Amino acid sequence: MKKNSLILSVFGATCVALPATAVTISRIDVNGIKRMDAESVRILAGVRVGENVGAARTNEITKKLQDSGYFSDINVSMVGNVLKINVDEAPVVSTVTVEGNDEISTDDLKKEIRLKERASYDETIIGSDVQRLLTVYQRKGFFGTKINPKKIELDNNRVNVVYEITEGHPTYISEIDFSGNKKFSNRTLRGEILSREHAWWRIMSQFDVFDEDRIQYDAQMLRQFYLRNGYADANITSINGRFTPTREYYSVVFNIDEGEKYKFGKLNIDNPFPDVPDEKLYDVIKMDAGDAYNIDLVEETVSALRGAVADYGYAFINVEPIPVKDDAARTISMTFKIEKTNRIYLNSINILGNVRTFDSVIEQSLPMRAGDPFSLQTIEEGRQNLMHTRYFKNVQMVPSRIADANMMNLDVKLEEQPTGELSGGVGWSNINGFMIDAGITENNFMGRGQIVQIKGSIAQYQKQALFSFTEPYLFGRALSGGVDVAYTMYDYNGLTGLDYDRDSLTISGRLGWKLTDHWSQTTRLSAAFDQNSDPQQGGGMIHARLYSLGTAFKYYNLETNFEQNTHTGIVGNIGTTYTGFGGTTTYMRYYGDLTAMVNFLDDRWQLKTSIDGGYIQPIGDDYIPRVYRYFLGGESLRGFDVAGVGRIGQNSYSLGGLWKVNGSTQLNFPVFIPDEYQVKGFVFTDYGILGDPDVPHGQENAPYLKNIGSGWRTSVGFGVYWNTPMGPMNFSWGWPLKIDKNDKERRFLLSFETQF
Numbered sequence: 001m002k003k004n005s006l007i008l009s010v011f012g013a014t015c016v017a018l019p020a021t022a023v024t025i026s027r028i029d030v031n032g033i034k035r036m037d038a039e040s041v042r043i044l045a046g047v048r049v050g051e052n053v054g055a056a057r058t059n060e061i062t063k064k065l066q067d068s069g070y071f072s073d074i075n076v077s078m079v080g081n082v083l084k085i086n087v088d089e090a091p092v093v094s095t096v097t098v099e100g101n102d103e104i105s106t107d108d109l110k111k112e113i114r115l116k117e118r119a120s121y122d123e124t125i126i127g128s129d130v131q132r133l134l135t136v137y138q139r140k141g142f143f144g145t146k147i148n149p150k151k152i153e154l155d156n157n158r159v160n161v162v163y164e165i166t167e168g169h170p171t172y173i174s175e176i177d178f179s180g181n182k183k184f185s186n187r188t189l190r191g192e193i194l195s196r197e198h199a200w201w202r203i204m205s206q207f208d209v210f211d212e213d214r215i216q217y218d219a220q221m222l223r224q225f226y227l228r229n230g231y232a233d234a235n236i237t238s239i240n241g242r243f244t245p246t247r248e249y250y251s252v253v254f255n256i257d258e259g260e261k262y263k264f265g266k267l268n269i270d271n272p273f274p275d276v277p278d279e280k281l282y283d284v285i286k287m288d289a290g291d292a293y294n295i296d297l298v299e300e301t302v303s304a305l306r307g308a309v310a311d312y313g314y315a316f317i318n319v320e321p322i323p324v325k326d327d328a329a330r331t332i333s334m335t336f337k338i339e340k341t342n343r344i345y346l347n348s349i350n351i352l353g354n355v356r357t358f359d360s361v362i363e364q365s366l367p368m369r370a371g372d373p374f375s376l377q378t379i380e381e382g383r384q385n386l387m388h389t390r391y392f393k394n395v396q397m398v399p400s401r402i403a404d405a406n407m408m409n410l411d412v413k414l415e416e417q418p419t420g421e422l423s424g425g426v427g428w429s430n431i432n433g434f435m436i437d438a439g440i441t442e443n444n445f446m447g448r449g450q451i452v453q454i455k456g457s458i459a460q461y462q463k464q465a466l467f468s469f470t471e472p473y474l475f476g477r478a479l480s481g482g483v484d485v486a487y488t489m490y491d492y493n494g495l496t497g498l499d500y501d502r503d504s505l506t507i508s509g510r511l512g513w514k515l516t517d518h519w520s521q522t523t524r525l526s527a528a529f530d531q532n533s534d535p536q537q538g539g540g541m542i543h544a545r546l547y548s549l550g551t552a553f554k555y556y557n558l559e560t561n562f563e564q565n566t567h568t569g570i571v572g573n574i575g576t577t578y579t580g581f582g583g584t585t586t587y588m589r590y591y592g593d594l595t596a597m598v599n600f601l602d603d604r605w606q607l608k609t610s611i612d613g614g615y616i617q618p619i620g621d622d623y624i625p626r627v628y629r630y631f632l633g634g635e636s637l638r639g640f641d642v643a644g645v646g647r648i649g650q651n652s653y654s655l656g657g658l659w660k661v662n663g664s665t666q667l668n669f670p671v672f673i674p675d676e677y678q679v680k681g682f683v684f685t686d687y688g689i690l691g692d693p694d695v696p697h698g699q700e701n702a703p704y705l706k707n708i709g710s711g712w713r714t715s716v717g718f719g720v721y722w723n724t725p726m727g728p729m730n731f732s733w734g735w736p737l738k739i740d741k742n743d744k745e746r747r748f749l750l751s752f753e754t755q756f
Contacts, residue, residue, distance in 0.1 A: 022052040022053060022054040022057075023052065023053055023054070023078050023080075023081060024050065024051070024052050024053075024081060025047070025048075025049050025050060025051050025052075025053055025078075025081060025082070025083045026049065026081040026082065027049065027081070027082045027083070028042055028047065028048075028049060028082075028083045028085065029082055029083070029084050029085065030042065030085045030087070031084070031085070031086045031087070032086050032087045032088055032089070033087060033089060034089055034157060035089060035092070035157070036070065036089065041065070041085060041087065042085075044064060044065055044068045044070070045061045045064055045065055045076075045085060046061065046064055047061050047083065053078060053083060058076045058077065058078065058083075059076075061076050061083075061085075062074050062075075062076045065085075065087065069090065069119075069120045069122050070089060070090055070120050071087045071088060071089055071090055071120075072088045072089070072090040072091075072121075073087065073088040074086075074087050074088075075087075089120075089157060090120040090121050090122065091120070091121040091151075091153070091157050091158055091159040092118060092119070092120060092121070092157065092158050092159070093115060093116065093117055093118065093119050093120070093121050093158075093159060093160075093161055094117065094118075094154060094158045094159060094160050095117055095160045095161070096110075096113060096115055096116065096117055096160075096161050096163075097160070097161070097162050097163070098110065098113075098162075098163050098165065099162055099163070099164050099165065100164055100165035100166060100167065101165050101167065102167060103137075103140060103142060103167055103170075104136060104137065104140060108136070109133060109136065109163075112129065112132040112133055112135075112136055113129045113132075113133070113163070114128065114129055114132075115129055115161060121151070121159050121161070126149045126161065129149070129163070130147045130149060130163070133147050133163065133165070134147060137167065138212075139211055139212070139213065140170065140206070140209065140211070141170040141171045141172070141206070141209030141210045141211055142167055142168060142169070142170050142171070143171045143210070143243070143247045144168030144169060144171070144246075144247050144248075145165065145166065145167050145168055146165070146166045146168070147163055147164070147165050147166075148163075148164045148166075149161060149162070149163050149164070150162045150163075150164055169248060170209045170210075171209065171210040171243070171247055171248060171249065171250050172198035172208055172209060172210065172248070172249055172250070173195055173196065173197055173198055173208050173209070173210055173249070173250050173251070173252065174197065174198055174244075174249035174250065174251050175197060175251040175252070176190055176193075176195060176196075176197050176251075176252055176254075177251070177252070177253045177254075178253065178254050178255075178256060179253055179254070179255045179256065180237075180255055180256040180257055180258065181256050181258060182258060183231070183258055183261070184225075184229075189222060189225070189254075191675075192221055192222060192225040193218035193221050193222060194207055194214055194217065194218055194221065195207055195208070195211075195214055195215060195218050195252075196208045196674060198249070207674075210250040215239060215241070215252060216239075218254070219236040219239060219254060222236055222254060222256065223235065223236055224295065224296075226256075226258065226259075227293075227294070227295035227296075228294045228295060228296050229261075229292060229294070230261040230262050230263065230292035230293045230294070231258055231259050231260070231261055231262070231293075232259070232262045232293050232295075232325070232332060233257075233259030233260065234256065234257065234258050234259050235256075235257045235259070236254055236255065236256055237255045237256070237257050238255045239252060239253070239254055239255070240252070240253045240255065241253075260327075260330055261292065261293075261330065262292075262293040262325070262330050262331060262332050263289075263290055263291060263292055263293060263330060263331050263332070264287050264288070264289050264290065264291050264292075264293055264331065264332060264333070264334065265289060265324070265326060265329070265331035265332055265333030265334075266289060266333040266334075267285055267287070267288075267289055267333070267334050267336075268333075268334070268335045268336070269281050269282060269285075269305070269335070269336045269338065270335060270336065270337040270338055271338055272338060272339075272340035273309065273312065273314060273338070273340065275312060276308075276309055276312050276314070280308055281305060281308055281309070283308075284301065284304035284305060284307075284308050285301050285304075285336075286300045286301045286304065287301070293332050298321050298334065301321075301336065302319045302321055302336065305319045305336055305338065306319055306376060307375075307376055307377040307380075308377075309338060310374070310375045310376040310377055311373075311375050311377055311378075312343070312373070313343035313344060313345065313373030313374060313375070314341050314342070314343055314344070315341070315344040315374040315375075315376060315399070315408060316341060316344075316399075316401075317338060317339055317340075317341050318338075318339040319336055319337070319338050319339070320336070320337045320339070321334055321335075321336055321337075322334070322335045322336075322337055342406050343373065343406060344373070344374040344401070344406050344407065344408050345371060345372065345373055345374060345406065345407055345408070346368060346369070346370050346371060346372050346373075346374055346407075346408055346409075346410060347370065347402055347405075347407040347408060347409050348370050348409050348410070349363075349366065349368070349369070349370055349409075349410045349412060350409065350410070350411045350412065351363070351412045351414070352411055352412065352413050352414065353413050353414040353415060353416070354414045354416060355416060356416055356444070356447040357391050357392075357414075357416060357444060357447045357449070358447050358448060358449075360476070361391075361444075361447070361448060361449040361473070362386065362412065362414070364449075364472075364473045364476075364478070365382065365385040365386050365389060366382040366385070366386075366412070367381050367382055367385070368382060368410075374399070374408045379397045379399070379410065380397070382397065382412075383395050383396075383397050386412075386414070389443075389444070389449070390417075390419065390443055391416060391417070391419055391443070391444045391449070392414050392415060392416055392417060393415045393416065393417035394414075394415040395412070395413070395414055395415075396411075396412075396413040397410060397411075397412060397413075398410070398411040398412075398413055399411075419442060419443040419444035420440065420441065420442045420443075421440070421441045421442075421443070422438075422439075422440055423437075423438065423439045423440075423441065423455075434459065434460050435457060435458070435459035435460070435462075436457065436458050436459075437455065437456065437457035437458070438455070438456060438457075439453065439454060439455030439456065439466075440453070440454050440455075441453045441454075441455075448471075449471075449472050449473065450469065450470065450471050450472070451468070451469070451470040451472070451482075452468070452469050452470075453466065453467070453468040453469075454466070454467055455468075461490065461491050461492055462488065462489065462490055462491070463488070463489040463491075464486065464487065464488045464489070465486070465487045465488075466484070466485070466486045466487075467484070467485045467486075468482065468483070468484045468485075469482055469483050469484075470482035474511070478513060478514060479511065479512070479513050480510075480511065480512040480513065481509075481510065481511050481512075482509070482510050483507075483508070483509050483510075484506070484507070484508045484509075484510070485505075485506070485507050485508075486504075486505075486506045487503075487504070487505050487506075488502075488503070488504050488506075489502075489503050489504075490502040490503075490504075490627075493533075499653035499654075500532060500533050500534065500626060500627055500653075501531075501532065501533045501541070502530060502531070502532040502533070502627050503530065503531045503532070504528055504529070504530045504531075504532075505528065505529045505530075506526055506527070506528040506529075507526065507527050507528075508524055508525065508526030508527070509524070509525050509526075510522055510523065510524040510525075511523050515553075518555055518556055518557045519553065519554070519555055520553070520554050520556070521551065521552070521553050521554075522551065522552050522554070523549075523550070523551045524548075524549070524550050524551070524552075524577075525548070525549050526546075526547075526548045526549075527545070527546070527547050527548075528544075528545070528546040528547075528548070529544075529545055530542075530543070530544040530545070530546065530627070531543055531544075532544065532625060532627045534625045534626050534627070542625065543584075544583070544584045544585060544625070545583045545584050546579050546583045546584070546585060547579065547580065547581035547582065547583045548577050548578065548579040548581075549577070549578050549581075550575060550576060550577030550578065550589075551575060551576065551577075552573055552574065552575030552576075553573070553574050553575065554571075554572070554573050555570065555571065555572040555573075556571050557569045557570050557571075558570075558571060558597075567597050567599075567606075568597055568598055568599045568603075568606075569596075569597060570594070570595070570596045570597075571594075571595045572592070572593065572594040572595070573591075573592060573593050574591070574592040575590075575591055575592070576588065576589065576590050576591075577589045580619065585622050585623070585624065585625070585628070586618075586619040586620060586622045587616050587617055587618050587619055587622060587624055587628075588616070588617040588619065589614065589615070589616050589617075590614065590615045590617070591613065591614040591615075592612075592613055592614075593610065593611065593612040593613070594610065594611050594612075595608065595609070595610040596608070596609055596610070604669070604670045604675065605667070605668065605669050605670070606667070606668040606669075607665075607666075607667055607668075608664075608665070608666045608667075608668065609663070609664070609665040609666070610663055610664050611661070611662075611663035612636075612660075612661070612662055612663060613659075613660065613661040613662075614630055614659060614660055615658065615659040615691075616628070616629065616630070616658045616659065617658075618658075618694060623694055623695075623696050624658060624694040626655065626656050626693070629655075629656030629657055629658060629693060629694070630656055630657050630658070630659065630660040630690065630691075631643040631645075631646070631654055631656050631657075631690075632644075632645040632646060632657075632660060632662055632688045632690045632713070633645045633654075633744070633746075634746070634749065635749065635751065636662055636688065637662055637686050637687075637688045637713060637715065638664075638684065638686050638715055638717055638732055638734035638749060639686065639715030639716075639717060639734030639735055639736045639745065639746070639747065640713065640715065640734075640736060640739075640743060640744065640745060640746060641744035641745060641746040642746070643656070644743055644744030644745070644746065645688065645690055645713055645740075645743050646690040646693075647692065647693055648742055655693035656690070656693050657690040657691035657692060657693055658691050658692065658693065658694055659690075659691035660688065660689065660690050660691060661688065661689050662686070662687065662688030662689070663686070663687055663688070664684055664685070664686045664687075665684065665685050666682050666683070666684040666685075667682060667683050667684075668680045668681070668682045668721070669681050669682065671720075677722075678722065678723035679720065679721070679722045679723075680720070680721045680722075681718070681719070681720055681721075682718065682719050682720075682721060682732075683716075683717070683718045684716065684717055684718070684719070684732070684734075685714065685715065685716045686714065686715045686716075686717075686734070687712060687713065687714045687715075688712070688713050689711065689712045689713065711738075711740070712738060713736065713738055713739060713740075713743070714736070714737045714738045715734045715735060715736045715737055716734070716735055716737060717732055717733050717734030717735055718732070718733060719731050719732030719733060719749075720732075729750070729751070730749070730750065730751045731748075731749075731750055732748070732749045732750075733747055733748055733749075734746075734747060734749070735747065
């Protein structure tokens with residue numbers, strides 16, 4: 001009995017071991033293929049005749065064929081000495097389409113799809129595609145989105161794949177709250193982050209839609225806000241968010257540990273360069289001891305110190321701010337340690353990437369030349385100059401150091417962009433009525449930096465055609481030259497106060513040049529050929545020729561906050577023009593204007609004041625017709641009608657004046673609408689005075705002249721400015737404080753202009 005059991009055990013073990021025994025392949029048979037040839041399958045399997053194959057090897061062959069993605073079903077087995085490979089080829093994808101998407105473009109969605117046309121159909125790839133598409137929608141706040149991939153079978157083992165999308169509604173942020181904040185109100189902190197609470201009027205914003213990445217960025221912005229306001233230890237300890245059951249709304253709470261407020265202590269600079277004056281470096285420090293600690297000022301000081309040292313030829317220096325914190329005194333002292341380097345010079349400037357724009361045009365915008373000391377500030381100035389030309393989409397200044405030499409090469413890498421502009425617009429104003437305009441401008445004509453403009457406009461009271469040509473670097477120098485031709489038709493007969501017609505053709509040439517960084521001068525020579533009606537001279541059409549030579553000086557020193565669309569600084573013009581040279585009228589005109597703006601309270605408030613004046617001095621006995629005089633009212637003196645101030649004629653038309661002074665002081669402030677909509681409120685006070693008109697000879701005592709209208713006028717009012725996506729709109733209401741009995745009032749003014 002024991003002998004029989006031993007025999008059975010040996011036989012059983014032999015039977016189990018037989019399948020694992022390697023067999024030498026004498027032939028490989030491939031079955032089930034339709035498009036692919038057998039040899040290709042053998043290559044994909046990585047097997048060949050003569051190879052010894054066991055169970056482990058057949059499993060390996062099966063896996064290789066599966067990984068290729070060409071087959072939907074695979075069976076590999078040994079039958080005697082023959083390796084049998086039976087496959088079903090996966091269908092070929094004919095087309096991949098997306099349906100049901102409105103919030104995200106098809107092109108953007110297809111960038112996330114890995115399944116490609118003419119590839120083999122693969123369920124695993126489709127599954128990962130669905131997840132990527134859902135992630136895109138979730139980043140846009142559409143957490144309820146559903147995606148159903150469909151396979152549409154075609155003939156010849158082909159399929160179409162359709163990703164059917166049901167977008168649903170976005171998940172809005174219903175509430176943004178803060179915990180632990182004692183120094184700043186919830187309202188203040190909400191204003192420092194990008195996310196916004198949902199409201200019906202946020203129809204043009206996506207910031208009230210939940211975005212997890214934006215919430216994380218909001219936390220960073222809160223941390224930076226505290227660091228800018230002295231709280232060096234402030235930290236966002238956690239962010240707690242909660243969806244409603246339907247995922248239609250999301251609420252979030254930022255938990256804040258504010259810590260204590262610190263001030264700057266002693267400020268020191270470790271300067272290793274004997275030829276760089278310490279006082280030059282201390283002048284660029286952005287803060288004083290005793291100021292509230294501000295991380296932005298530290299970073300600005302580091303940047304300013306790099307630039308100040310680089311101006312002396314020391315490039316690529318490192319400035320390390322070393323803080324010393326005194327918890328007892330609540331101060332942070334700073335030492336700015338400057339790393340010592342050798343003076344470096346520019347070896348060559350290489351201009352790359354410009355296909356259309358001439359090298360000479362680019363070089364004229366660069367303030368540095370080969371052989372100059374290497375200066376990061378000068379290089380950045382050159383980059384800004386090139387960007388301001390608007391010829392280039394991107395400008396990169398890439399320095400590279402020459403080995404074993406204190407020399408640097410500079411590559412100016414440019415990405416050109418279209419410089420032609422088609423413009424058009426509609427608008428309305430009190431002086432022009434309804435207006436339509438269109439034009440074409442080429443800002444880099446033939447790659448030479450020249451500006452060519454053709455423009456036309458048709459308004460209720462005015463029509464105009466304009467041609468302008470400008471050469472910004474005349475004779476290869478920083479000298480701007482140009483020619484302007486304009487034809488204008490004024491039909492002010494129907495406009496109370498002005499009451500005249502005028503057709504004017506003006507041809508002018510001009511030269512301009514910079515005097516300093518902020519001052520420039522322009523000289524203009526022009527000829528105007530007019531037909532105009534003057535009721536003081538009988539009302540008929542009068543032909544006039546005016547030849548003029550004038551010069552003007554401009555002062556421009558503005559800093560722009562692009563986020564708030566506000567400016568700080570001063571802009572002014574002063575000039576004089578002589579009209580005569582044998583024309584029909586001879587006179588001198590003197591004029592000037594000055595505008596000053598200052599921003600405060602995080603640049604969200606702005607105080608703006610301006611003054612404008614002009615004087616026409618007749619020469620000899622020449623009479624100055626009405627059309628060349630000054631008028632006040634409308635936008636120049638709110639609360640009064642257009643040309644509604646001053647002496648009037650027998651038909652209640654304004655006579656204008658030979659001189660004027662007018663000005664305004666206006667306070668712009670934010671309203672309850674978020675800043676991203678660029679809506680501002682304002683209050684103003686306007687003032688002005690208009691001089692006496694000129695009177696034709698023999699009419700000095702004409703009965704239609706009423707000796708009224710002299711003296712100052714003042715007004716106050718308020719309004720709303722809205723920088724819409726289509727253009728700016730101004731609504732203002734004004735009330736005269738000092739007014740003459742024959743002045744004409746206009747309480748409401750609207751101006752609107754759009755361009756596309």
